[in-house]
Amino acid sequence: MKAAQLVAHGAPGKFELRDVPDPQPGPDEAVVQVHACGLNHLDLWLEEAGLPIPVKLPRTPGGEIAGTIVALGATGSAGVSPASPWKIGDRVAVQSNLFCGECEFCKRGEDSMCLRGEILGVQRDGGFAEKVVVPARALVRLPDGVDFDSSAALTLAGSTAMHMLTNRAHVNPGDWVLAIGGASGVGSAAIQIAKQLGARVISTGSNETKRALAKKLGAEFAVDSNDPKWPAEIRKITDKHGVDVVVEHVGGDVLGKCFDCLARGGTIVTCGATAGRDVPFNLWPFFVKQHRFIGSYGRNRSDLDATLQWAAAGKLKPVIDSIFPLDQTAAAFAKLRSRNFLGKVLVTTRSESH
Numbered sequence: 235m236k237a238a239q240l241v242a243h244g245a246p247g248k249f250e251l252r253d254v255p256d257p258q259p260g261p262d263e264a265v266v267q268v269h270a271c272g273l274n275h276l277d278l279w280l281e282e283a284g285l286p287i288p289v290k291l292p293r294t295p296g297g298e299i300a301g302t303i304v305a306l307g308a309t310g311s312a313g314v315s316p317a318s319p320w321k322i323g324d325r326v327a328v329q330s331n332l333f334c335g336e337c338e339f340c341k342r343g344e345d346s347m348c349l350r351g352e353i354l355g356v357q358r359d360g361g362f363a364e365k366v367v368v369p370a371r372a373l374v375r376l377p378d379g380v381d382f383d384s385s386a387a388l389t390l391a392g393s394t395a396m397h398m399l400t401n402r403a404h405v406n407p408g409d410w411v412l413a414i415g416g417a418s419g420v421g422s423a424a425i426q427i428a429k430q431l432g433a434r435v436i437s438t439g440s441n442e443t444k445r446a447l448a449k450k451l452g453a454e455f456a457v458d459s460n461d462p463k464w465p466a467e468i469r470k471i472t473d474k475h476g477v478d479v480v481v482e483h484v485g486g487d488v489l490g491k492c493f494d495c496l497a498r499g500g501t502i503v504t505c506g507a508t509a510g511r512d513v514p515f516n517l518w519p520f521f522v523k524q525h526r527f528i529g530s531y532g533r534n535r536s537d538l539d540a541t542l543q544w545a546a547a548g549k550l551k552p553v554i555d556s557i558f559p560l561d562q563t564a565a566a567f568a569k570l571r572s573r574n575f576l577g578k579v580l581v582t583t584r585s586e587s588h
């Protein structure tokens with residue numbers, strides 16, 4: 235089969251479309267024929283060796299996979315039901331933070347906290363290939379009406395936002411929610427999810443096109459993130475109350491600004507650090523205003539399932555910027571690095587693309 239493999243780190247890194255042996259399923263594993271796979275900032279970190287995780291090259295990146303099952307390993311090893319719910323031809327998405335299914339966290343459904351977790355496309359080969367082998371427990375069924383592209387555009391970033399807003403933090407109807415970066419994968423999903431939960435949503439965007447997209451997705455207001463005084467703008471919009479919940483995935487000085495417009499008793503939930511991992515932190519306003527600051531990592535399988543059910547019900551819509559064929563995976567990475575895109579960049583194994 236063909237696989238787009240990273241053979242040398244860099245920005246850009248070096249990719250080669252290689253012929254590699256078809257993956258074979260071990261016990262309790264499944265081979266998925268990849269139809270589409272979404273790109274995420276994680277892929278850029280992998281490309282430039284920016285992850286605090288050792289990575290062996292060559293590596294096939296790609297964690298946001300949608301496809302069909304083409305082979306199943308034997309079932310019935312420890313901790314797995316002997317009766318597999320899966321059959322050849324089933325349409326699936328893949329939970330990309332692979333989990334062991336056996337540790338104390340997995341046993342209570344918190345697979346995003348797994349003690350032996352691995353990231354698909356980082357610690358093992360991912361979905362920028364014709365086929366990928368994954369543990370069967372990481373599969374989630376694609377509902378009727380959710381096509382492969384929509385799944386590949388929602389299941390990682392969208393379920394990240396779902397985990398943040400429905401599991402790690404809590405949103406009450408009428409709350410003000412700030413979704414940072416409304417044109418990003420996480421931000422575009424966070425706007426829609428928060429709105430469905432009854433919140434009034436504000437977003438940020440660095441240009442008019444991005445802000446217009448945020449409003450189209452349900453944000454009442456979208457502020458200019460290039461204006462350093464945007465937190466004051468948010469104080470004004472909320473009549474000095476501030477926002478009750480912030481969905482933050484950027485880090486750096488953006489995170490500090492989020493605290494500047496957070497209501498008393500408000501919560502910031504964060505899942506990323508593309509703008510910087512070390513952030514100065516003033517404890518005085520933090521405890522005086524009784525703020526909460528919550529970390530969020532990946533998603534549980536239940537969040538992924540909920541994301542797909544919401545998509546099937548029309549409550550959550552993917553925003554797809556562009557789709558590249560597998561042999562142009564390097565160009566897809568370049569697009570993501572350019573920051574000049576709206577929503578999601580996908581790679582498809584189909585011959586046509588746009």
Ligand SMILES: [Zn+2]
Binds near residue numbers: 348
């Ligand atoms: Zn585990």
